[in-house]
Amino acid sequence: MQGKTVLVTGATNGIGKVAALELARLGAQVIVVGRNAEKTRATVDEIQSATQNPNVKSALADLSLMSSTRALADQIKRDYNRIDVLLNNAGGIFYERQVTSEGLEMTFALNHMSYFLLTHLLMDMLKASAPARVVNVSSNAHQLARKFNIDDLQSERGYSGFAAYGQSKLANVLFSNELARRLKPHNIVSNALHPGAVATGFGTGQKGGGGWFAGTITNLILRFGLSPEQGAKTSLHLATSPQVEGVTGKYFSNSRETAPSAAARDEAMQRRLWEASEHIATPALA
Numbered sequence: 001m002q003g004k005t006v007l008v009t010g011a012t013n014g015i016g017k018v019a020a021l022e023l024a025r026l027g028a029q030v031i032v033v034g035r036n037a038e039k040t041r042a043t044v045d046e047i048q049s050a051t052q053n054p055n056v057k058s059a060l061a062d063l064s065l066m067s068s069t070r071a072l073a074d075q076i077k078r079d080y081n082r083i084d085v086l087l088n089n090a091g092g093i094f095y096e097r098q099v100t101s102e103g104l105e106m107t108f109a110l111n112h113m114s115y116f117l118l119t120h121l122l123m124d125m126l127k128a129s130a131p132a133r134v135v136n137v138s139s140n141a142h143q144l145a146r147k148f149n150i151d152d153l154q155s156e157r158g159y160s161g162f163a164a165y166g167q168s169k170l171a172n173v174l175f176s177n178e179l180a181r182r183l184k185p186h187n188i189v190s191n192a193l194h195p196g197a198v199a200t201g202f203g204t205g206q207k208g209g210g211g212w213f214a215g216t217i218t219n220l221i222l223r224f225g226l227s228p229e230q231g232a233k234t235s236l237h238l239a240t241s242p243q244v245e246g247v248t249g250k251y252f253s254n255s256r257e258t259a260p261s262a263a264a265r266d267e268a269m270q271r272r273l274w275e276a277s278e279h280i281a282t283p284a285l286a
């Protein structure tokens with residue numbers, strides 16, 4: 001990865017942090033995107049000292065906010081001249097419905113809109129760096145959603161943390177596939193993945209705690225789940241491996257291509273989500 005620049009969102013914890021560390025170990029210039037200045041600085045220091053790679057940089061954004069995502073993209077365009085790999089990884093589950101200051105439901109805003117908007121805003125850089133890769137961390141939880149709820153993107157008609165999470169992870173695959181189609185002529189690939197059930201900060205520290213069911217699942221994953229090192233493997237495979245050069249519009253688990261749900265393969269829905277997201281993101285795209 002020498003000479004390549006990789007941007008990793010959610011790189012201050014869990015899967016993203018390990019991915020950033022391993023990419024730095026492979027010699028890439030790594031932009032660690034975090035939301036907390038102190039934690040992000042500590043992560044950069046930790047990765048630099050573990051890898052002896054001085055080209056580990058930081059950038060800050062609250063990715064649940066389009067304005068902040070936009071400011072991040074502006075900074076990246078100012079400070080760097082290429083992005084070879086964009087690893088869209090930041091995400092979370094929210095057991096109580098929350099609405100961002102921009103009026104979007106939090107799960108949708110963070111898990112889907114940040115992937116959509118950041119990729120959109122960095123598109124010219126990706127094109128100029130081609131062959132480039134976009135890697136979208138989804139989840140097999142996308143299968144919780146039998147169909148994509150295009151008419152209720154903000155979960156206004158009823159909310160459950162798991163349902164909203166499943167929808168957002170389905171959105172990741174729908175987005176990844178539509179992006180793949182649109183970027184094919186530009187020699188940029190886009191793939192989505194399931195990292196496994198991984199013992200990270202995921203699902204912890206949430207308002208409301210999610211009740212006994214969510215608590216039990218989180219505890220089981222923390223106890224028996226994969227390590228973050230194992231969980232980062234598929235992201236790293238898609239970000240770096242020559243084996244997947246030119247592979248696009250696919251879904252991976254365990255570093256192997258596998259079929260996502262039928263709902264995720266619905267091309268008409270992929271287009272509709274793209275158009276709806278573009279509409280929602282209009283103020284930030286202007």
Ligand SMILES: NC(=O)c1ccc[n+]([C@@H]2O[C@H](COP(=O)([O-])OP(=O)(O)OC[C@H]3O[C@@H](n4cnc5c(N)ncnc54)[C@H](OP(=O)(O)O)[C@@H]3O)[C@@H](O)[C@H]2O)c1
Nearest residue numbers: 010012013014015035062063090091139197198200201202
């Ligand atoms: N863990 C699993 O079992 C599992 C399974 C399937 C899919 N996934 C997916 O894997 C991805 C990474 O999750 P993880 O398990 O590594 O979780 P994690 O340990 O909770 O890490 C999440 C990362 O996202 C960042 N983040 C959260 N909210 C943010 C915001 N508003 N703005 C900017 N950054 C924000 C966090 O920052 P802080 O460090 O500041 O908290 C952290 O760096 C997610 O997309 C998740 O859906 C996880």
